[in-house]
Amino acid sequence: MTASGLGCGPHYGGPMTHDVALGPILDDLRTLVEVESPSGDPVALAASADVVADLLERRLGGLAVLVDGPAGPHVHWSGGGEPRVLVLGHHDTVFPAGTLARRPFAVAEGKITGPGVFDMLGGLVQAIHAVALLDDRSGVEILVTADEENGSVTSRALLEERALACGTVLVMEGAADGGDLKVGRKGCGTFEVTVTGRAAHAGLEPEAGVNALVEAAHQVLAIAALNRPEVGTTVTPTVLHSGGQSNVVPDAATVVVDVRVETADEKDRVEAAFAALVPLHPEAALTVAGSVNRPPMTPETSTDLFALAASLEPGIRGVSVGGGSDGNFTAALGVPTLDGLGAVGGGAHADTEHVLVDTVVGRVRLVAGLVRAIVG
Template sequence: MADLDVLLSDLRLLVDVESPSLEVEALSKSAAVLASLMHERTGRRATVVDGPVGPHVHWSGGGEPKVLILGHHDTVFPMGTVAQRPFSVVDGRALGPGVFDMKAGIVQALHAVAALDDPSGVEMLFTADEEVGSGSSRELLEERAQACGNVLVLEPSADGGAVKTGRKGCGTFEVVVGGRASHAGLEPEAGVNSLIEASHQVLHIATIGDAAAGTTVTPTVAQAGTADNVVPAETRIRVDCRVTSAAEKDRVEAAMAGLSPVDPEASVTVHGSMNRPPMPESSSATLLPLAEAAMPGVLGVAVGGGSDGNFTAALGIPTLDGLGAVGGGAHADHEHVFVDTMVGRVDLVEGILRGLL
């Protein structure tokens, strides 16, 4: 059985090394600390794989690959957050930036692998850019997933510790609306108001979703104008999209690409795509029974958020997600992990590994 004090010590080590996405110097330090910890816990050295936005960390137990443990060591929190909110344990909760998403999951995975008498067949890959779309790591993670044939994703659990059996496909679009500036008081009629045109576009975009199909299309961020007395020449809108099927992915992409201006003097340009394909619940069919055997009563649920498991499942590789920490507050100041669940999650991952090996 894993030692909780050691788990918390390892978690403190990782949380207090900041690793914001796209901060290459910080991510390089994080990767070095993580690789060292992996060597210390398993007795085998990890490989640090350089990438344009930060290094990924890959570990192999040797032998014929049978299962890939997949996660990420980047976080959404900017440099300096650790100084404001360093790792701590308060009232049974571990706190600190990235503690829930997903450094506790990494620690739990390391201890699960370390508990195996023979880790041959196990690989671990912790990437540096999951929070920003996995652009530099996708090829590597897909390659290792195909080589291993099974994927366990150490993203945080769903509510109550449930594992994640399916995920929606997700993507972000940016709609750039062009107009023409003019003086808002002297000659507003000489301008083309991009904000008014953007309002038409937002109302139309909001109709693209389909609740019955599980599709959400949600305008989330808008930026317009330069001064209160200037007709805005440009407005930018960001749109979050989630789908449950490949057909809906194609429909949403076509609908976004087909946006056209209401005002013939305005312009509408659309950037982006559905970055992560849907992860169907069928992808976890062979792995969920192993989780249920390792932790009787554990539930499996489909969720709306995306992860790197979307990529591996789309390749037809058995994938089970949400095997990481139990807690809440991902990406928020109150992010936390329930300390009394950590040993049980180590046992869960270890049990699944033993079933696969």
């Protein structure tokens, strides 16, 4: 199922390296960017999935299958034959609908800008053009999910299934600084601690209430004490909601916490500590939800793949980063996984998001070389 009658927008002339032309890559990236795809908007993501499927079929042939889900459709393309490598990406972006009007797609002063160009529509387009370089595409699969930015709740089972079937995963998330590949990622998750107290008049009888905001403050201090930066663990309270009126003792509060860990042992420690939280006030109550849902991606899962990449592009480096991706899931299964193969640029999730024009063709050639070596 694909969209029909989709225009490519203006053609950007550019250099060609062998059979890799910059212009069509920019055309395709414009097409994707101009169909906004905010996470959590199934209607917008359905339109985006149609565009992705159409692009896959036009550039690669075959059939791109839409896999429906409550978060929006995922898009799966296969070159046929025995599966050997999964090229993994996502078409959802963090930017709300309407961002494009304020920050339209543009190419100027050596940079490509627009919502989602770096995370990760640029990498997605580069992957498609890389596979298009192959005369024989058998053994290659491309999976483009719709909910990576929101935790991959509806796509995790599918991407894990295809990763196990293929045996090797190349993740097209944006590169680390300077174009470095990502060989390790922290495990990450979100916890939500809800405090239930009792309301009362803040002036007449505050002592009759149980102040959920005060209790939440105690819990924030206890949660922050779980930090162990010396071993790579960060536990960071990020959002607090409580109260509605200035003269009412609040009867409820919610604390949201971001957690990042480098090891499975730290994952277990932090999750156990959240489960063991108890209220300081004897009449307050706590409920805790959440987990470290993306396990750590450890460097040993990418050792051989990184060596292959380094043989194709001498001098390229591999680094470990704090952010998570779907590569966390595939690496945790023991499937060799190399991440950060997408666009080179920066500013993910910000108005400064950009891709460096002069890196695009080289990145396409690197991914094509990796895929060719793996399936060949």
